[in-house]
Amino acid sequence: MISAAALKNQSRRFFLFSDDITLLIPFPAFTTTVSLLAQDVLALLQLSFIASRATGYPRRLATLLLAALSLMLGVCIVLRLAGVASLYEANVVIIPLFVIGVFFAALALAVEARESRDRMAVDATLVVIPCTIGSVVEGLSFLFGGVTTGLWLCAGILCAVVVRFVALFSYARSQIVQAERAHRMEAELLQSRIAVMLSQIQPHFLFNALNTIEYLCEEDPPVAARATNDFARYLRGNMDSLMGSQMVSFRNELEHLAHYVAIEQLRYPSIKVEYDVRADDFLVPSLSVQPLVENAIKHGASRRAGEGVVKVSSWREGRSFVVRVTDNGPGFDERSIARFKEGVDVGIPDNRPPGEAPARNHVGLANVAARVAATCGGTMRVENEAGGGASVTMTVPCEEEGGSR
Numbered sequence: 001m002i003s004a005a006a007l008k009n010q011s012r013r014f015f016l017f018s019d020d021i022t023l024l025i026p027f028p029a030f031t032t033t034v035s036l037l038a039q040d041v042l043a044l045l046q047l048s049f050i051a052s053r054a055t056g057y058p059r060r061l062a063t064l065l066l067a068a069l070s071l072m073l074g075v076c077i078v079l080r081l082a083g084v085a086s087l088y089e090a091n092v093v094i095i096p097l098f099v100i101g102v103f104f105a106a107l108a109l110a111v112e113a114r115e116s117r118d119r120m121a122v123d124a125t126l127v128v129i130p131c132t133i134g135s136v137v138e139g140l141s142f143l144f145g146g147v148t149t150g151l152w153l154c155a156g157i158l159c160a161v162v163v164r165f166v167a168l169f170s171y172a173r174s175q176i177v178q179a180e181r182a183h184r185m186e187a188e189l190l191q192s193r194i195a196v197m198l199s200q201i202q203p204h205f206l207f208n209a210l211n212t213i214e215y216l217c218e219e220d221p222p223v224a225a226r227a228t229n230d231f232a233r234y235l236r237g238n239m240d241s242l243m244g245s246q247m248v249s250f251r252n253e254l255e256h257l258a259h260y261v262a263i264e265q266l267r268y269p270s271i272k273v274e275y276d277v278r279a280d281d282f283l284v285p286s287l288s289v290q291p292l293v294e295n296a297i298k299h300g301a302s303r304r305a306g307e308g309v310v311k312v313s314s315w316r317e318g319r320s321f322v323v324r325v326t327d328n329g330p331g332f333d334e335r336s337i338a339r340f341k342e343g344v345d346v347g348i349p350d351n352r353p354p355g356e357a358p359a360r361n362h363v364g365l366a367n368v369a370a371r372v373a374a375t376c377g378g379t380m381r382v383e384n385e386a387g388g389g390a391s392v393t394m395t396v397p398c399e400e401e402g403g404s405r
Contacts, residue, residue, distance in 0.1 A: 099136050106129060123164070130155075130159075132156070134156020137153075227266055230259040247285060249282075253290070254277070256290060257290050284396055291309060292325040293325055296325050296390070317395075320398055336382075
């Protein structure tokens with residue numbers, strides 16, 4: 001055992017600011033013991049960190065060194081409590097082993113990180129290396145000079161913190177870039193899906209329109225000329241919607257709708273389309289109104305004995321604009337409404353025999369509802385009217401033609 005005076009001298013050599021520390025804690029033996037234990041425990045923590053981040057051989061090496069050095073430190077503490085030897089004397093033997101163990105464990109981790117290119121191993125290596133260098137320098141200073149100030153260790157820890165901060169900043173930036181790329185790809189995918197949906201123009205409508213125009217060319221050429229003009233403008237509107245913006249003016253939708261209605265009324269002269277437009281200076285998804293009227297004509301008003309009426313209404317309601325299409329046809333059955341809520345296209349009341357294919361081939365209401373939700377966050381609902389007939393209501397956020405809300 002060393003004397004109290006020698007221990008006090010050792011504590012002064014051991015600390016950079018020994019005089020200040022002894023003023024605060026006038027127990028040299030206590031401060032020396034705490035400092036020695038802290039240095040030993042720090043080495044164990046480094047090994048524990050390496051063992052938790054490494055894999056394979058580096059992990060086994062770090063775990064083995066951690067167990068061996070922990071056992072050795074425990075023996076030294078027991079010897080200190082038994083009065084056989086001081087921790088200062090024991091550290092002359094322990095510290096070289098700690099330095100060697102931490103150095104080789106860190107080296108093994110660095111080799112693994114270089115070979116595997118694993119991000120976790122690389123990040124752990126960038127943290128361990130500065131701390132290891134600081135620990136090795138402090139250990140060598142203690143062995144050859146009998147003094148350790150902790151400055152090298154603090155510098156190593158500070159470097160590790162800076163390196164880790166830079167790594168975290170770089171990782172956060174890469175995550176932001178990846179999120180932006182994913183969002184852009186999602187938007188492009190959505191645009192592609194919308195383009196596909198918009199391109200699904202009803203082939204039966206085109207066929208019937210051309211047949212009607214062919215018939216009128218012989219029977220009523222002036223009407224055929226007007227029908228040809230409406231048909232050309234209708235097709236042009238579809239092409240413009242495919243090539244243009246996802247959101248268009250409601251006025252443009254009404255103009256496109258008028259050409260469609262003019263063609264359909266050649267086939268269904270008993271159908272009347274009424275308009276109650278109380279607001280038209282807002283934006284709606286392109287080709288979102290015409291399919292609603294198409295559904296009302298073909299599966300509603302045209303199935304009514306006598307005059308069929310389709311009504312298109314629009315108004316502002318709070319912070320939203322509402323577009324409603326009603327008809328005086330037979331309405332939806334409950335199963336069709338349930339299928340719409342589940343995202344399944346509806347139109348004809350679903351009373352066909354089991355196994356029979358749907359008697360329609362066009363962009364359905366659920367398709368339009370999906371586009372409205374994806375394009376502008378709007379909603380759509382279908383319901384039966386109390387006095388008979390059906391209605392489809394589309395609600396879109398208040399975005400006027402100028403882009404203001």
